[in-house]
Amino acid sequence: xxxPLLLSLLLAVLISAPAFAQEDDLLSLxxxxxxxxxxLTPSSFKGSRLINGHTVMTRRKGSLxxxxxxxxxxxxxxxxxxxxxxxANVRFGLDYGFTDKLTAGxxxxxxxxxxxxxxxxALLRQQTGVKTIPVSVTAFASGAINSLRPIDPTTExxxxxxxxxxxxxxxxxxxxxxxxxxxxPTLVHFxxxxxxxxxxxxxxxxxxxxxxxxxxxxxxxxxxxxxxxDLDTYDAIAIGIDxxxxxxxxxxQFTNSxxxxxxxxxxxxxxxxxxxxVHFGFNITRTF
Numbered sequence: 001x002x003x004p005l006l007l008s009l010l011l012a013v014l015i016s017a018p019a020f021a022q023e024d025d026l027l028s029l030x031x032x033x034x035x036x037x038x039x040l041t042p043s044s045f046k047g048s049r050l051i052n053g054h055t056v057m058t059r060r061k062g063s064l065x066x067x068x069x070x071x072x073x074x075x076x077x078x079x080x081x082x083x084x085x086x087x088a089n090v091r092f093g094l095d096y097g098f099t100d101k102l103t104a105g106x107x108x109x110x111x112x113x114x115x116x117x118x119x120x121x122a123l124l125r126q127q128t129g130v131k132t133i134p135v136s137v138t139a140f141a142s143g144a145i146n147s148l149r150p151i152d153p154t155t156e157x158x159x160x161x162x163x164x165x166x167x168x169x170x171x172x173x174x175x176x177x178x179x180x181x182x183x184x185p186t187l188v189h190f191x192x193x194x195x196x197x198x199x200x201x202x203x204x205x206x207x208x209x210x211x212x213x214x215x216x217x218x219x220x221x222x223x224x225x226x227x228x229x230d231l232d233t234y235d236a237i238a239i240g241i242d243x244x245x246x247x248x249x250x251x252x253q254f255t256n257s258x259x260x261x262x263x264x265x266x267x268x269x270x271x272x273x274x275x276x277x278v279h280f281g282f283n284i285t286r287t288f
Contacts, residue, residue: 041126044136044172044180047249047285048095048103050207051221051238052257052265053184056138056172058122059097064288067093067107069260069281076276084279091260109260116261118142126174140168144263161192166262168205178211186223188267201267202226215244219251223266236265237273251283 045055048065059065069091073084081087093107106117124137146162165188172182184205193199207221223236240253256271256278257264271277 039127039129041128041136041174044126044174044182045209046217046242046244047251047283049251049283049285050182050209051219051240051251051253051283052236052255052260053205053207053221053223053262054118054120054138054140054168054170055182055207056122056136056170058101058103058120058138059095059287061097061100063097065095065105066286066288067091067095068284069093069109070283071111071255071258071260071279071281073279074271074276075254075278075280089258089260107261109264111259111264113147114144114259114261114264115147116142116144120170126172135171135173138170138172140166140170142166142262144261164188164190164263166266168262179208181208182206184223186262186266188263190263190267196230197228201228203266205266209242217242219253221255225266228267232270233267234269234272236269249283249285251285253281253283254278255281 043057045057048055048057048059049067071089073081073087075083077084077087089109089111091107091109093105095103095105097103101122102119104117104119106115108115118141120138120140122136122138124133124135126136127133142165144164144166146164150157167187168184170182170184172180174180182205184207186203186205188201188203190197190199203223203225205221205223207219209217209219211217219240219242221236221238225235234256236255236257238253238255238257240251240255243250243252255265256273257269258271258279259265259268271279
């Protein structure tokens with residue numbers, strides 16, 4: 001009896017083996033058919049601001065960012081002004097992530113008592129894998145209203161004459177784990193200008209971040225203005241460091257710009273960086 005039983009068991013194994021092989025082949029085919037997920041490049045920058053201007057980074061959906069920006073007076077103002085610390089401009093701002101790609105915000109800058117609002121949308125994210133995209137691209141637009149009262153109280157300034165707009169395409173690449181670079185082609189439009197200026201200004205911003213440690217980086221930013229090389233205004237230059245501590249990002253910087261919105265620091269910078277007209281400042285960011 002034992003031989004027929006052994007033969008039956010052997011026959012069952014031989015019959016089931018092809019079935020298991022077919023199942024393995026089917027699973028293999030299904031795995032091959034599953035599309036490879038793209039690998040998004042981790043954060044190119046620590047925060048939404050490079051120094052004065054924006055980075056390609058947008059807020060996560062539902063997150064709220066509170067930003068305090070401060071610029072003291074010029075360092076070369078001397079000891080009487082405590083090297084600029086006696087004077088300061090400040091901006092308070094709130095940014096909100098409506099989606100992972102869309103962020104909007106508004107703020108109030110004491111420089112020219114300016115109210116501003118912006119929106120930025122992530123068009124592309126740097127990634128590798130099944131689809132390679134070498135850069136991150138974010139579209140940015142902002143509007144600003146100068147609410148400063150005229151020197152002559154009898155002078156009336158129409159609301160539309162106080163408005164200016166800025167449009168940018170932010171293009172960044174994380175070159176490696178430590179170095180990120182960004183270019184910012186820019187158009188600034190003023191509804192009203194003096195007779196010696198044009199309503200539109202084209203500029204090209206260049207910036208970058210070098211990561212020194214996991215939480216510390218050195219940043220740089222420069223805006224070159226095309227066609228407007230006045231003696232009373234200068235290209236905006238800024239260098240600084242970023243320090244991340246949990247939900248806070250501290251940014252310490254030196255810049256020749258007093259203003260903390262695009263129309264101001266790109267077109268209305270009156271300090272010569274290389275002549276000592278440098279302002280110490282900081283940004284403090286808290287994300288909720």
